[in-house]
Amino acid sequence: MAYVKWSRYLLPTWKEEPAEAEIPSHKLMLRAGLIRKVASGIYEFLPFGYRALRKVERIVREEMDSIGALEMKLPVLQPEELWRRTGRWEDFGPEMFKLTDRKGQGFALGPTHEEIITELASREISSWRDLPLTLYQIGEKYRDEIRPRFGVMRAREFLMKDAYSFHTSWESLEETYNDMYKAYYRAFLRCGLKIKVVEAPTGVMGGNVSHEFMAVAETGEDEIALCSSCGYAANRQIAHARPPSPPRVEERPLELVETPGVRTVEELVEFLGVSPSQVVKTFIYVGRGGPMAVLVRGDHELEETKLLQAVGDPTLRRVDDPDEVEGIAGAPFGFLGPIGLRIPVLADEAVRDIPAAVVGGNREGYHYVGAKPGRDFAVERYLDLRRVQEGDPCGHCGAPLRIRRGIEVGQIFQLGTKYSEALGATFLDRDGSEKPVIMGCYGIGVSRILGAVIEQHHDDQGIIWPVEIAPFHVVIPVLRPDMGEQMELSERLAEALDGAGMEALLDDRDRSPGEKFHDAKLIGVPLMIVVGPRALKRGEVEVERRRDGAKTSLPADPASVVEGVRELLRAESI
RNA sequence: CGGAGAGUAGCGCAGCCUGGUCAGCGCGCAGCGUUCGGGACGCUGAGGUCGCCGGUUCGAAUCCGGCCUCUCCGACCA
Structure with missing residues (x-):
């Protein structure tokens, strides 16, 4: 059995909305008894939620195995020394949970495992004959997120x-990267997710090529830019659009004008009667190579990810403290400009084409008008640094870009040799020369998938599980458990279903029918078999589909129910 | 880290301004009875150091100070 x-299971449901949850999936995971919170960003998975999690895990495992990846287990507790060797003890910074053992040795709770696996590779891989090799694991990760949010979506x-x-x-x-790409797509599809694959920034991982797998959802934290015509899709942080046309103004000589108290772009536009596209904003950044100035047009926004990527310095940060800015630039905050600055200047490509720009005067209460890039100030490099907007022309085909939101459920990277070089993971090639191994790394947020699935599959009554990851296939509310006949039949049905490989949850609780129906909707298993007096009188049971409420009647005997349910489930699966 | 808000029973909340039968409500939970096809009803009952520490006061959930935690917006982020 x-x-x-x-009645013998731990599946506590809530009628009321939890105050702490904001988005549907988070509310429903709490209300339907999948998870409970222990502390900010730390959750318990109750039996019902854990069943779903394990099913997601199984799908992911099957897809990994199918491309020849080898499952293994790496430690969560990782020595500081290893992280120092790749420089990420600092780069990851406060996002890592750090601890010390009794002897004073530093450790981190692994936020990811490149260091430990590359070190393993350095020991175990020595010849070209050992390659290629793909290893994977499914395990807990720890990140001290600045702001845990939305339940399992951004957990610590x-x-x-x-x-x-x-x-x-x-x-x-x-x-292998392409195999992974396909395997990822299959895994997400099987979980019932609608996915957009987008070009992605590489962040602290390093490397060049990367794709993110985004579950499309209004409540997603990430933004993606999609071309309506050529299929270009990218994370907004790196999305490329064609440079906009320059403002139509005449070239003119440089002139310093008094602009008392006028600091922001809006104030300048108002005060000088110019268009925002003529104004140039100046930001100060500091990184390993010292300070630099970054210019973007007044009507544009700086996309910091693009800057970081272009400069290749993860420690780069914006200086926004007025005193610090003044110390670096020698000019007051609000009146910064590139003219006469003694630090390197980078600029967005749209700045180059402004014939006569308004820039800060580097003196309290002054701006320059008529500034021409190249003539009045030097720019070391022009780059695409601008944050794309809805409707911008696609960088490839010129069709308008759309901005949508998504939940990042997976990301894949072509890393190259960043880690193998730092940690000495080399192999002897056929010609006897020693070379660093070339690496890729690939992540899927397994627990996040659950949140994403619910975000995509729910209604105002509750969750609507895709069959493949549903914690149970059918729920059987026994409307009158006190009536022996119904109880007996329900048990025989559940047993028969189980024997046929279908998972049944028998609602034998002493509750009113209404409550059982509501709970069945809330927990969202694909099918409900109603065992009640009405249909039984006709020798039938009623099967209701969660997705659309469609009802079918089946003869009230185990064999017919098993057949009928099997058919209905088959029709539901992808 | 900046801004905002909140911590009173398992969940959702009132009470606080104006200190003293304010330890309260709804749901949930336990017992008994009635009910039973779309979140039933009656009666009885259990359950709370009012986030923590300190202060003011004859007296503090309520006033003051400090701390902690949680949530939201932003910044940040495989």
């Missing part, structure tokens, strides 16, 4: 599948 009786402890591949060549890496 492997089916589950609700979460379940992740992480894979790492090792190669002798970039071609080999690309092959």
